[in-house]
Amino acid sequence: MIYFLFFIAINLPKFWIKLYIGFLVLSVLTYRYYKTERGKAFFDKFFLKLPFFGPLLQAINISRFAENLSTSITFESVNQGLVEFPRKEGRNAVDLRLSPEKEKEVFGLVQRLKKDHPSINNSKSYVKLFQTGRVKYHCHIPKISLRVEPDGSVTNCQDRDHPIGNVYQEKLASILSSPTMKWLQRKAEACSSCVDSGVIESSLFWDFNLEVMANTLRLFMK
DSSP states (O other): OHHHHHHHHHHHHHHHHHHHHHHHHHHHHHHHHHTSHHHHHHHHHHHHTSTTHHHHHHHHHHHHHHHHTTOOBOOOOOOOEEOSSOSSTTOOEEOOOOOHHHHHHHHHHHHHHHTTOTTBOOOHHHHHHHHHTOOOOOOOHHHHOOOBOTTSEEOOTTOTTSOSEETTTSOHHHHHTSHHHHHHHHHHTTOOOOOSHHHHHHHHHHTTOHHHHHHHHHHHTO
8 A cells, every 4th residue: 555655656757747738739739620620510509518518608699699790689489389380281279389387597697687688578587487387377468459460360370260250251349348358357457377478578568567667668778
């Protein structure tokens, strides 16, 4: 044991010198490879696949890209459910939404990025809903807007098989004041199925969420 420790004590400086030289050579070769087009692509893919830093780098790069173009960007989740206009037979549903854990992670990154990147449009209230995993709000979209299909049908998001009316056959005022529309407006307040920013931000604004109202004003003043 004593002999082994004595051997290490004598030869350790030599090993350190070799390790240092090897590390220096490896660093130079890695740097030169990174400067090539192929090397740059390799390392970019590697960094983007890292568990925590990958999504962070993606969000940062997207935010910087938007700022360089003097434009803005909105982060939002993706709905899952029935496809309204399927392009292929048998494709009845979509399942693109991230898992709850991944969604929390992504919007946690967005929340941190928003402090330094004014190009991000989302309100803090919207981001917080997904960052905490509690996506609950009162939907007011039927009071704010109408969706009219090419054939004139006014859609009913609570009952898609039965439109509220048709703008080619009825006056818009009568559709807005119809019992079905009033029912839809009341029914929607208990719904929080949609996850896109337009629906949620508008509904929070309608509920006089001061942070959302201030953020909306900021967007119009850009």
